Amino acid sequence: MIVPPPDVIRVENICKSFSGKNILTSVSLGLTQGELKVLIGPSGGGKSTLLQCINFLIPPDRGTVWLEGREIQIHHKRDIYEFRQQVGMIFQEFNLFDHLNALDNVAIALRKVKKLKKQAAIERAMAELDRVGLREHASLYPAQLSGGQKQRVSIARALAMDPKVMLLDEPTSALDPELIGEVLFVIRDLARNGMTMLLATHQVGFIQQMADEILFMEGGCIIERGKPADLLLPASRTRTRAYIDKLSELYEELK
């Protein structure tokens, strides 16, 4: 019998409703080491809420989260703070700290959360900025960076914490088309180096090339899931296929 590899992160039966309206209805998923799963689907489908429920930025009404087999105690603040340090989060709107330059954006959590010495934190932060190609921009403030650069800083900031898994919430959706490439390049590099990632995105090419599994979300549920090759087969009649055709059509029109 083949034992499946243990999940790095596993969420089970996540439910969330806002003022009586169900946003997430019993969502479950797991990621094994190095897996890249993609969340796709219409806006309002619950992708963002799911990602924010996984690290309790939005407390789920019900559901369980395990990190490397250990259940996270949702009512235990310290447990949640510990857990979040190990789960990198990337936001659509970057959310860099506006009052800190790029270097301090990366270093501050190392210093204040991980309690590293100033010098050690600065060195580590510089190394992470280097990794996303922004060593030269270390002293610039968020207001002085382009969208693509901001998103790369935010990736460096997450990576500096040595996360076991990364949650990425449409990391390229707020970017000019010209700047999408540089961010996808960094994410692709992460995936190749074995980072476990759950990524909400609409970048069709990237999904086809990189995703291990596609999770199609609509109405607060994962209604389809499968390998890109299966779901995106031109002949397949999946909801995912129809949706991606729409996206491609739109893209063609823009060209």
Added chain:
Amino acid sequence: MNVGFYTETLIPALNRGLLVSLGLIVPSGLIGLLLGILVGTFRVYGHPVVRKITDGYASVFRGTPLVVQLFVLYFGLPNLGIYFDAYTAAVIGFILCSGAYHSEYIRGGLLSIKNGQFLAAQSLGFSMVKTLLWVIVPQAIRRALPGCGNELIYLIKYSSLAYMITCIELTGEGKVIASETFKYTEIFFIVGFIYLILTSVASFFLRRLENSLRLPGFDHYSL
């Protein structure tokens, strides 16, 4: 003109008063600002009960005249067995009053910080207190600074109310001599001028502080 009156009586008295005024303004300004930052933060991010209490504090101290507050502190509390000397009562009154006003400016600053800043800090494992201390409040203070500076300027002027509870500061010294000599015009012209100098110096340093805290993204567009 009797020059001796100015050099021998008035100027020494006003100097004495000025020192008392500065002794009122400096601690009240600093502690009041700290209190305001604390209270403002509680009013936005505190536990609901704490929020109620701090909201109540702010509405009482913003909603009643400062003179009344000083009278209560100095003349009223002894009835409850709590005695302050005039100087202490004045400083406490000023701290509580300016803390209430500062808290309102800080609250405005806090509310102007986008939620994403909070989420980003939380997602990195910052606790609530650390999120506020290292991410939210430093940004809010930059936005609140012009308002807080305004409150400090007010404080310089309302410090003159201390003489109402027998803490004889600049205005008090002037008042004493004016009642003796009936030189109200000259004396209060000079007293007023000294306050103008104090507020101008304070404005100058507040502007310097604003400039030194200015960061890209927090500056305004000047045409």
